[in-house]
Amino acid sequence: MKINRLDSVMLELTDFCNLSCPMCDQSGHRGINTTRSIHGYPKRFINKSLISKLLENIKTDFKRIDNIALFWQGESLMHPDFTEILERVLEDIGSNKVIKSFLLHTNAILMDKKIRNILLQQEIKGSAVHFSIDSSCSSIYNIIRRGGDFSIVQNNIKEFLKLKKSRNLFHPVTNLQFIVMKENENDALKFYRYWKNFLEEINMDYSVSSDIVYNVAPVCIYFRKLGTGPETKSEIHCSYDNVLQIIEMESGIDLTSKKNSIEINIDKENEVACKSAWYSPVISSNGIVTACCLDMKLDYLLGNIENDTLYEIWNSETAWQFRKNIKKRKYNQSGINSVDNPLLCSNCKFLI
Ligand code: SF4
Numbered sequence: 169m170k171i172n173r174l175d176s177v178m179l180e181l182t183d184f185c186n187l188s189c190p191m192c193d194q195s196g197h198r199g200i201n202t203t204r205s206i207h208g209y210p211k212r213f214i215n216k217s218l219i220s221k222l223l224e225n226i227k228t229d230f231k232r233i234d235n236i237a238l239f240w241q242g243e244s245l246m247h248p249d250f251t252e253i254l255e256r257v258l259e260d261i262g263s264n265k266v267i268k269s270f271l272l273h274t275n276a277i278l279m280d281k282k283i284r285n286i287l288l289q290q291e292i293k294g295s296a297v298h299f300s301i302d303s304s305c306s307s308i309y310n311i312i313r314r315g316g317d318f319s320i321v322q323n324n325i326k327e328f329l330k331l332k333k334s335r336n337l338f339h340p341v342t343n344l345q346f347i348v349m350k351e352n353e354n355d356a357l358k359f360y361r362y363w364k365n366f367l368e369e370i371n372m373d374y375s376v377s378s379d380i381v382y383n384v385a386p387v388c389i390y391f392r393k394l395g396t397g398p399e400t401k402s403e404i405h406c407s408y409d410n411v412l413q414i415i416e417m418e419s420g421i422d423l424t425s426k427k428n429s430i431e432i433n434i435d436k437e438n439e440v441a442c443k444s445a446w447y448s449p450v451i452s453s454n455g456i457v458t459a460c461c462l463d464m465k466l467d468y469l470l471g472n473i474e475n476d477t478l479y480e481i482w483n484s485e486t487a488w489q490f491r492k493n494i495k496k497r498k499y500n501q502s503g504i505n506s507v508d509n510p511l512l513c514s515n516c517k518f519l520i
Contacts, residue, residue, distance in 0.1 A: 173232045175447040180240035181247040182213045187315045194241045206464045214453040227264045229479035237271040245278035269294030279324045295340040304358040343390045356411045378423040441495040457481045467505040
């Protein structure tokens with residue numbers, strides 16, 4: 169069987185970041201000035217020609233890709249050719265119709281007028297932009313988003329939202345993200361009030377949520393639980409439930425009933441064991457294809473788009489053997505994580 173329809177392709181434009189946040193696996197414990205990436209190779213910017221090659225392959229060999237995510241471990245807007253790459257991807261979405269939408273996560277520090285204008289060029293259904301903010305004031309922002317400038321971030325996001333309103337766009341759905349941590353838990357209510365007031369001032373519809381929502385309103389004030397990956401520092405966890413209750417009381421919106429629900433549509437026909445390993449390749453900034461966005465160390469190395477096409481890699485013997493191993497729960501707990509021994513999957517909540 170050949171897979172030619174994908175839920176998403178995650179494409180890392182760079183693993184450099186301009187911040188060093190305590191909760192981030194990429195920068196938190198390695199420091200902003202280090203060049204060694206969490207992937208285990210020197211940090212880099214993806215080569216533009218590699219992106220062209222990928223997009224050509226997508227056009228030729230794939231029937232449908234629901235979403236292209238232009239980020240993974242770094243801050244994508246740092247890429248020196250970011251605007252060119254973004255324009256090329258959006259052009260492809262509009263013209264060849266294989267890729268249906270885009271997704272971007274950014275800290276918004278470098279989101280200047282030109283980038284805002286490109287992101288808000290047209291209504292692309294299913295698209296979304298997430299802004300990592302995490303605070304309502306510079307004193308807390310400086311503790312969490314180390315190396316950033318709160319007033320620039322706030323201004324860039326407000327200008328983005330005003331432009332979006334003036335163009336009457338629903339998409340890209342805009343998530344104003346607040347990751348709840350010990351450092352900012354007392355700031356959550358102020359964050360909610362700040363953005364609520366601003367959105368009402370510009371007459372923009374919005375939702376408030378503890379889940380990512382893409383079709384409720386053009387903007388979402390999103391309270392996110394801190395990830396619990398092995399690299400995340402335990403001391404920055406806090407009572408997420410308490411924070412949600414406070415926001416619920418203030419907003420009158422139910423945030424807890426659907427909290428942490430993971431909806432997995434089981435693909436009975438193809439008997440998938442994990443949607444990611446079947447339908448969501450991840451490509452690092454050096455072209456390596458892995459089967460999972462949780463695989464920071466690139467242990468699930470399936471190939472490199474410098475040498476083969478994504479279609480070839482995703483349908484290769486190695487990829488199918490990996491999927492078989494997941495399905496059969498073939499792990500050796502004393503071994504190391506790899507395609508042949510997918511230990512990372514052994515206690516994964518996404519395993520069906
Ligand atoms: S089961 Fe979990 S760790 Fe394994 S590929 Fe799927 S999402 Fe990744």
